[in-house]
Structure formats: C-alpha cells, structure tokens
Amino acid sequence: MTEKYTMPDARGHFGPYGGMFVAETLIPPIQQLNAAYQQYLDDPDFVAELDRDMQYYVGRPSPLYHAERWSRELGGAQIYLKREDLNHTGSHKINNTIGQALLAKRMGKTRIIAETGAGQHGVATATVAARLGLECVVYMGAVDVARQSLNVYRMKLLGATVVAVESGSKTLKDALNEALRDWVTNVDNTFYIIGTVAGPHPYPAMVRDFQSIIGREAKQQCLDATGRLPDALVACVGGGSNAIGLFYPFIDDKSVAMYGVEAAGDGIETGRHSAPLAAGRPGVLHGNRTYLMADDDGEIIETHSISAGLDYPGVGPEHSWLKDTGRANYVSITDNEALDGFYALTRMEGIIPALESSHAMAYAMKLAPTMSQDEIMIINLSGRGDKDMQTMARREGIEL
C-alpha cells in the first residue's frame, strides 16, 4: 500500500470517529473556527509568525537525546528521547496553545478559555494569554486543583482566573463540560483553546497539526543522527495530543511501529483506570465519536490514574481510527509501573519526567529489551516532572 493518509474527511470524520456532535449554539462558532483555520493554515504571514514563536519563545527545535546509559542498561533498542520537557512551560502543550492563540488574535477574540487536567495545558494557555494581553479563564476539576496546586499557582501568577469545577467527578471531563458551557454563553468574544486532539471538528485535526512539529523534527533529527528512520515510537495517551504529534508525520512510513500508552491505573482488571482504547467502547462525548469509558447505559464512568493529565474517559478520535486500522498499537501501564519508569529515567539519565510521560518510559522498559541493539526507539518525553514533586514526595511520606 502506498496510499497516502489523508484523514480526516471534510466533515472531520476519521472513519466512523470524530465529527461534530455539539448543541446548535456551538455550530456557528465551530464553523467560523474551521474557516479561519483553513484560511491561516497555509498563510505565509501566519506560518512565519508561528515559526518565529516556536523558535524564540518556545525554544524549538527540542533536542532528540540519545539515552545511551539507559539503552545499555535495558540491553535492547537504542532509546532516543524527544525532549518536549525542555519547551517553555515544561511540556508539549505550548506547541498547540501558541498556534490557537495566534488564531484567536487574528479572529479578533479578546477572551481565552481552556480546560486543564494536570494543569500543563492551563499553564501553557495562561502563558500565551499573558503574552498577547488576552483575558484568560481556565477550568479545572476540583480534585485536580488539589493535586496540582503548583500549576494552579502558576496560572494565577500569569493573570488567569482558575475556576475549580465541583460537578461530576471533579476532574478533566468535568472541566471540559464547564468550558463548553462558558463557550456557549460567551461565543461572541471567546476563543476556546482545547488542549488535546478531542472535541468537535476541527479541533482534533487542528491540534494534531500544531503538535505534529514534534514528529517532523524527530524524523529529521533521527535521520541526521542515525541516517535512518526509527523502528518504534512510544508516547503516552490521555486525550492523545503528544502521541499524535509524534506519530502523525510517520503514519505513511509503514516500517515505523507506533505504541500509544494508556493509563491502566490500579490495573485494567480492577476497572479503576483511564484506558478507553484498551477497555472501552465507541460512543459520543465532548463533540466527537471515539472510544469511551462508559457503562452499558452509555453513562460515562469515572476514571482513575496517578497522573491527572491522563485521567480522561475519552481519547482523540484519530487514535480510535489508528487502533481499528491497526496502524498504531495501544497498550497500557499501571500507576505502579509508571512510577518505575519515573524513577528509572530520573536515576539513569538525570531527567525527571512528568508522571504522564512516565507511562511511556515504563512501556519502553518492556519493549526495548525485546528489540535488537541496532534498532531505534523514540519516546516522546512530553513533559517534565516538576509539577509532580508534591505528589511524589507525599507518596514517599515527605511533606514539602
């Protein structure tokens, strides 16, 4: 097969997934957003401004680092880390918020809203809003506000209003509900910066396009460093924006295997997890059809993960499509395994990963030894672990 990958279709469908499942009031703003996005996608001024910001504000390109000691220790594939943790604000999230904020500015919107789980997307949004002088409101589940207090403080410092959402399970999905309610009420002046490759069309495609700078750079850097393409890509998947960002530019390179790592929480068999691709079923939530964690009646089930950023009952629709077509493999890692990944990278390479990214590290520890030493694996190190210091210290019985 040499057919080029062209998903989604004009109406935002990835096969049966994706689409535009929203209440009528949101249809006009989504159509406006899509028109603006199509207009600026190839606009030389827009692209130049975005490139400049990526270079001088975010600090791109992020390095592709050969983790030689860890590779030797695991005794298999050569492991390369795509260092998104080194971006301004500490994760891949800013790649997307810069893009959407520039779009908001061109569309004349004066107010930015966002949802956040771990707070990384909220911080990245508050950051670009501060820089562009836009009002910013971030919705965050009350449970997440408690477990990510450092990021809450950062957002407030940056001038954002952080709204603790008390409804439902008080986590990321409820923050998304609340942000949608705000948007429907303030559609005229407000731009909703969704942080992941979910939501109604065009968000899954648009966020992917902004994040795919990760994969484009990684591909070139891998060719430069080794003279060939990698054999495997590994990334954690909550909504799945960092994973799609890495995978997308490699989709037509069929020799490159892709592994998306979901959060198995206490273990898939316990039901306390956040792994819709591993243990969910297709359904409709937050504007798109995708794999979801729902019960037989279609009610959304509460999720669990040690990492707030993966604690979401859905997943980007493109991942559902890549799963069904078999182009990508989806696996899962428990909380305890993720902690092993966290400590391994910290001690072996002197890099403290975010708990989200630690899921990818943990899977790499299983996969790398099954590969040969002349094979290459790229792991997306999507964020740094600074925000998780309180969580980790508390687990070790230390109050900071």
Add this chain to the structure above:
Amino acid sequence: MSRLANTFETLSQSGRKALIPFITAGDPNPDFTVPMMHAMVEAGVDVIELGVPFSDPMADGPVIQRASERALAHKMSLRRTLEVAMEFRRTNQHTPVVLMGYLNPIEAMGYEEFANAAARADIDGVLTVDLPPEEGENCAALLKARDIDPIFLLAPNSSADRIQKMDAIGSGYLYYVSLKGVTGAGHLNTDDVETKLKEIRANTSLPIGIGFGVKDAETAKTLASLGDGVVVGSALISKIEANLDDLGQAKQAIFELLTSMRQAMDERSI
C-alpha cells in the same frame, strides 16, 4: 397525523399556545416521575419533555445537571426512562411525550434498537441535544419511519440556511434556544427573541417552541405571544430541589407554577 402535529393544530385553531414542561426522569427518585407527569397534565400542559439523565450534560446549567445526578444515583437510564413513559401512557393517550437528552445513551443502545424501543413506548418525539442535523440524518430517518418526530434545536446564531436544514430534517416542532447559554440562565432578551422569530418563521412552517430562561408566568406569557409553545425546565426542577425533604410540596409547587403559566398564556393579549 402525529400526536404532536395534532396537538399544535388543535391549539392553533383555538388561538392558544403549547405549555411544555421539562422534568428529568427519575428526579429525585423513579417513583416521583409518572404521578408528576399526570399532575402537570392536570395543570394544563400540552406536551411533556422527559429528560433522559446523562452523566455529562454539557448544554445544561447546574440545576438540570443536579437533576441528572439525583436520577443517576437511583440507576435511572434510557431504558428505564422509556419504561416511565410507557407507564404514563397507560393512563394518558393524548399528551405527547418528547424524550430530551444526549446522544451517548442512544449510541450505547444502538440507533435501531432505540428507535424500536421508543416506538414500543409510544414516544412522540426525540430531541438529542448533541446531535445536529449534519450527524443526525440516519437517526432522524429511523425515527420518522416509526412516526416519531425528530426535534432539532435552533439558536440565536443559527443562519437562514441552517433553519431551512432543520425544517427539512425535523418534524413535530423546532425548539428555539432563546439565548446563548445553558439551560436555566438568566439573561433572556425578549426583543431579540422577537426579531429572531421573524427570521425563523420566514424559513420554516414548523411550530416553534421557545425555551431556556423561562422562569415565571410573565416570561411564559411574553414568549407565548412570540412562538407556538413555551418550554419550562429549570424553574420546575428548582421546585424539586427546594423541597427534597417534602416531595408532596415539590409536586404542589410545580403544579402551581404551571397553572399560573397556563393562565397567563391564555389571557388575551392586546
């Protein structure tokens, strides 16, 4: 003629407007709903919108979200909501019942099975908040084939061509969301509604129900003069919420509010 079309036709002949209450099935408990539906009919309502509880009601305000949470705590579901409707129908064959909810419970059941189950429960209309016409043609066709009206939303920012699209795919009535916001919001501007209704009327001949932000008899009267029906939801559910320890009182308060709305809507305006 469908029960909904018949209802609007009869009302129109007598120069009256439809009073359409919304309650969530199973709120605050499953035993409350059917007697409440009958009491609402006694108060003079013409159509009942029966909310299907959903865990993530994105288009609803806090009042209706809490109604969903109370119902879900009693394991209320789409299947059990259909049972509620069926029980109501045993002793009332004339009041149309419209299911209002979100798509995922229908996805979980399967569109065809849902359409069959809704037909068995003698449901008259289905309004799925997050199923716009672009994604909803398949579902609408399955419903229409069983004489169930697919009901669509219109918003203040819906363009003329979208109104025509709803006119083509929808039937029964169109539900005009009178403000940009969630259910139960408080900033209804009747001048804006009047202007928009003219545009809507120019593009569809379906009856128009107006909802979101209807709090009292006075608002109901004003909106009744503009549309063909008035939908009231959060204001009713607030009565349940205020009387959770005395549900007889909740039922009485809802009856009284609907009666006052009925009277106000039926007063001849100049």
